[in-house]
Amino acid sequence: AQSVTQLGSHVSVSEGALVLLRCNYSSSVPPYLFWYVQYPNQGLQLLLKYTTGATLVKGINGFEAEFKKSETSFHLTKPSAHMSDAAEYFCAVSGNRGSTLGRLYFGRGTQLTVWP
Amino acid sequence: ETGVTQTPRHLVMGMTNKKSLKCEQHLGHNAMYWYKQSAKKPLELMFVYSLEERVENNSVPSRFSPECPNSSHLFLHLHTLQPEDSALYLCASSPSPGTGGQAFFGQGTRLTVV
Numbered sequence: 008a009q010s011v012t013q014l015g016s017h018v019s020v021s022e023g024a025l026v027l028l029r030c031n032y033s034s035s036v037p038p039y040l041f042w043y044v045q046y047p048n049q050g051l052q053l054l055l056k057y058t059t060g061a062t063l064v065k066g067i068n069g070f071e072a073e074f075k076k077s078e079t080s081f082h083l084t085k086p087s088a089h090m091s092d093a094a095e096y097f098c099a100v101s102g103n104r105g106s107t108l109g110r111l112y113f114g115r116g117t118q119l120t121v122w123p
Numbered sequence: 124e125t126g127v128t129q130t131p132r133h134l135v136m137g138m139t140n141k142k143s144l145k146c147e148q149h150l151g152h153n154a155m156y157w158y159k160q161s162a163k164k165p166l167e168l169m170f171v172y173s174l175e176e177r178v179e180n181n182s183v184p185s186r187f188s189p190e191c192p193n194s195s196h197l198f199l200h201l202h203t204l205q206p207e208d209s210a211l212y213l214c215a216s217s218p219s220p221g222t223g224g225q226a227f228f229g230q231g232t233r234l235t236v237v
Binding site for chain 2 (some may be wrong): 039041043047048050051053054056097110111113114115116
């Protein structure tokens with residue numbers, strides 16, 4: 008079975024500060040991992056994903072995430088926050104085989120606030 | 124613009140009404156999904172369609188009835204809903220259930236049941 012835990016439902020940072028959003032997962036099979044962003048009254052937009060290969064994944068808008076199998080983590084970071092980064096961020100996991108393929112399990116989301 | 128279009132964007136309906144949500148994608152994807160997003164709850168997968176066949180129904184009440192007439196269109200028919208069904212309903216599509224799970228989401232329909 009797959010599941011996702013996002014630590015911290017709300018994160019606040021100052022503009023220019025480091026952004027760190029935490030995600031831990033559990034999966035009975037090698038996982039595919041995703042970060043999505045949702046702006047108010049919008050759908051979810053893919054930020055980045057890990058399937059195989061390099062464990063440090065770069066996404067859009069300067070975000071990146073590192074897959075750490077030993078820690079079952081996939082934390083999202085950005086070196087310098089911008090006001091436009093304020094949104095809700097969702098971590099998701101799917102399996103890579105059998106009935107787990109294509110079935111996304113989402114965390115509860117982390118609301119990021121950026122202060123000027 | 125993700126290539127997945129949902130209409131209407133907003134819908135207010137009474138508990139005795141019947142309405143339908145529409146989702147359309149022209150990305151050539153084979154799988155389509157309905158998700159429910161309620162305040163302070165994780166995203167809930169409601170239905171999965173693969174090649175126009177329903178492959179997953181996560182114990183969704185029968186007052187929600189999906190329809191997938193072809194691989195580009197997905198509907199969610201609503202009848203005799205309850206106020207607790209008020210939520211953002213998101214449609215998504217992916218190349219197939221077996222291609223890494225990446226889903227493309229529509230902007231959602233904000234449903235309010237009064």
